[in-house]
Amino acid sequence: MIKGLALLAACFLLGMWCGAILGTWLGIDANVGGVGFAMVFLLLSKEYVTNKGWWNGEFGFGLEFWNKLYIPIVIAMSASLNVKSAVSSGVLALLAGTLPVLLAFGVVKILLKQVNPEK
């Protein structure tokens, strides 16, 4: 179990590091795609570990646990968002926060139609 968790931690830290380096390199004070890099590292190491036959049991459980914990974390995140100030921060915030989202759903629909014309 702990081996999987350690592997996840290693990929996470390595990915975040890459994101931070990319951020510095681009001259901005933000992490650029750290999570994305970490996911790629994890996918590559999963391949390696599976080929070695260590995935089931040894590594799998530690990763599966955090994979499953994801939704509870999102629920906790939703409960700790500053909903009140968002709702009361005025008409501008409400409009600029919702109208583009509606439009964006339309854009996603059109974009997906372009990509999958058969559907």
Add this chain to the structure above:
Amino acid sequence: MKELEVILDKNGLIVAFLFVGLLTWATDVFSKKALNGRIPGSALAIGLALVLGYFGGLFGEGEQGLADLSYFKGLSTLGGSMFRDFAIVATATGASFVLIRKSGMLGLVSLALGIGLFFAFGVAIGWLMGYRDAVSLCTIGAGACTYIVGPITGGALGASSEIIALSIGTGVVKAIAVTMLTPVLAKWIGLNSPAAAMAYGGIMGTTSGVAAGLAATDPSLVPYGAVTATFYTGLGCLICPSLFYLILSTILG
């Protein structure tokens, strides 16, 4: 009772586990028994959590929703960016590298499209509401991207704290709107494949909204949406205070 209060106060994260567990259990039962599973339990739990976050902010008078109430302070740890990002990375074990690489181009296109769209729309609404200076408009447009891009852009351009607060508010409204609308509109937009989730993640961008929205729609799509959304905030922080600001200040003279 005093002993229990001390225990609850000292073990915030554990209390958060219990709270989220009970909430999930209750919404699962409600979803199955009362709604015949038409709305997934996790979607109900996320929606209910947002409502509770509102009341938490109402009574706690802080910035972290329900986590402002001392017994629930562990929620801000469990739902903080460290655990959130760590768990998002863990969801990658269910993703296929081949599929991600195959849709990489679609992801890139949707990222550029998404940042441009939200920024332009945010600026337009700011303009309609009476803002005319490039710094304020740029900060509001950046806030329409995510609640992290807004304050970073505003800080870089020297916007007033009132405008920065407004941009954060805009970004949080966006995250909530994406969370609530995704499960409702998923079918209509055709959000049913890894490639679709990558395009969706790139256009919506807000990691919290995309993560929560996909979790409520189809958890197996989460890694694909997250892998593009995670680049959105970084790219937004790069483009908004530089390229977009230059364009905006040129247009405004």
